[in-house]
Amino acid sequence: MSFDREAVLKLAEKYDSFYLYDERKITESINALKTSFSGVEFLYSLKSNPHHAVLKCVADNGFGIDAASAGEVQSAFECGLGKDKIYYSAPGKTEANIRCSIDKSVVIADSVSEVERIEEIAEKLGITAEIGIRINPDFTFAGEGGVPAKFGIDEEQVFENLPRWKSFGSIRICGIHIHSKSQELNWETIAAYYERVFGLAVRFRDALGGKLKFINFGSGIGIPYAPEDNPVCIEKLGVKMTALLEEYGKEFPEARFFVETGRFVCGKAGVYATRVVDKKISRGKTFVLLANTLNGFIRPSVAQMVLCYTDEDKPAGNEPLYTGRDAFEFIPLTDSEETETVTVTGNLCTATDVVLKDTLMPKMDCGDVMVITNAGAYAAVLSPMKFAQLNPPKEIFRTVKGEYVE
Numbered sequence: 247m248s249f250d251r252e253a254v255l256k257l258a259e260k261y262d263s264f265y266l267y268d269e270r271k272i273t274e275s276i277n278a279l280k281t282s283f284s285g286v287e288f289l290y291s292l293k294s295n296p297h298h299a300v301l302k303c304v305a306d307n308g309f310g311i312d313a314a315s316a317g318e319v320q321s322a323f324e325c326g327l328g329k330d331k332i333y334y335s336a337p338g339k340t341e342a343n344i345r346c347s348i349d350k351s352v353v354i355a356d357s358v359s360e361v362e363r364i365e366e367i368a369e370k371l372g373i374t375a376e377i378g379i380r381i382n383p384d385f386t387f388a389g390e391g392g393v394p395a396k397f398g399i400d401e402e403q404v405f406e407n408l409p410r411w412k413s414f415g416s417i418r419i420c421g422i423h424i425h426s427k428s429q430e431l432n433w434e435t436i437a438a439y440y441e442r443v444f445g446l447a448v449r450f451r452d453a454l455g456g457k458l459k460f461i462n463f464g465s466g467i468g469i470p471y472a473p474e475d476n477p478v479c480i481e482k483l484g485v486k487m488t489a490l491l492e493e494y495g496k497e498f499p500e501a502r503f504f505v506e507t508g509r510f511v512c513g514k515a516g517v518y519a520t521r522v523v524d525k526k527i528s529r530g531k532t533f534v535l536l537a538n539t540l541n542g543f544i545r546p547s548v549a550q551m552v553l554c555y556t557d558e559d560k561p562a563g564n565e566p567l568y569t570g571r572d573a574f575e576f577i578p579l580t581d582s583e584e585t586e587t588v589t590v591t592g593n594l595c596t597a598t599d600v601v602l603k604d605t606l607m608p609k610m611d612c613g614d615v616m617v618i619t620n621a622g623a624y625a626a627v628l629s630p631m632k633f634a635q636l637n638p639p640k641e642i643f644r645t646v647k648g649e650y651v652e
């Protein structure tokens with residue numbers, strides 16, 4: 247992975263640990279999506295990286311927001327986005343969450359009782375709320391056949407309840423949202439899923455007997471983490487989506503088509519940099535201690551933990567906490583030509599902050615800087631930075647013009 251070594255070293259003079267997000271890379275990913283897909287709008291999944299400058303960058307590039315909480319609806323609203331650009335989809339929304347989001351976003355109901363709750367709230371507010379329904383479909387990325395899930399409403403229940411929902415006076419159902427998986431690298435698998443969503447949308451539209459204003463295909467587009475991962479062929483996926491839109495688009499003359507993405511936009515646009523704060527030899531083993539590992543960027547430590555509980559070579563991913571073996575590259579910024587076998591840990595008062603075990607690395611000394619890649623999405627947000635009151639990492643955004651924004 248490429249990153250600006252000089253910029254990292256310069257910032258490391260000031261900070262022991264920090265994230266560096268690169269606007270140029272974010273816009274490259276955005277442009278790859280925009281040029282490959284036509285007739286589709288994108289929603290940025292803010293939970294992947296809510297840094298204010300990242301949010302502003304994606305919004306300035308025309309993306310809407312996939313909000314996972316009322317707080318994210320508020321952030322998108324404060325960034326200047328209108329209701330037609332903010333889609334609030336999350337399980338377990340409280341009445342307060344719905345009340346404060348209903349005029350700022352399109353709320354997507356996640357359960358049968360939530361549809362009723364939204365109806366009651368809208369009635370009390372004296373409004374007619376246009377909402378979406380998140381459907382737990384009778385298919386997955388693996389093919390036909392649904393699974394039990396805490397997300398959305400089972401397709402069967404949707405069709406059962408739709409006649410009743412249509413009689414509600416204060417809500418109007420105008421769209422559907424189906425998201426069933428993240429981090430898929432096979433474009434054909436994603437394309438097959440898109441096609442199934444179109445099929446479901448047709449059946450839903452027929453049962454609704456009204457026009458759909460949006461069909462939200464959710465996410466799925468993955469990014470390469472481990473060296474053997476191949477990137478999703480975005481061009482081919484875009485071509486297939488265009489063909490599907492030609493086939494099905496006429497069924498939905500008033501609909502907008504949304505694809506959500508978090509990690510594709512910013513996952514590879516960020517690195518984490520930290521410093522060697524100590525080094526010691528214990529009973530023949532060499533330990534290198536970095537500032538803020540588990541508490542600054544948790545995922546490499548989680549990966550070590552997952553791997554120590556299994557003999558499987560490739561335990562399945564569990565996004566967004568665990569993706570797979572070797573998902574992060576560790577790059578010490580040293581000119582040393584010597585190597586040594588080291589165990590690399592953090593500086594917490596717990597032993598669970600190990601990021602590399604008995605690994606042959608370039609020789610590192612106190613003060614050296616270590617870069618960890620793939621740190622732009624589900625990184626800072628997931629990390630328990632309050633733990634032990636260590637000085638948390640900074641988050642720094644470098645603009646295309648080369649300015650640094652904190």
Ligand SMILES: *Cc1c(COP(=O)(O)O)cnc(C)c1O
Pocket residue numbers: 291293294312314335425427428429464465466467506507508509510623
């Ligand atoms: C988290 C999430 C996403 C984003 O997934 P990525 O893999 O980051 O693209 C999209 N949609 C929903 C509903 C999500 O919960």
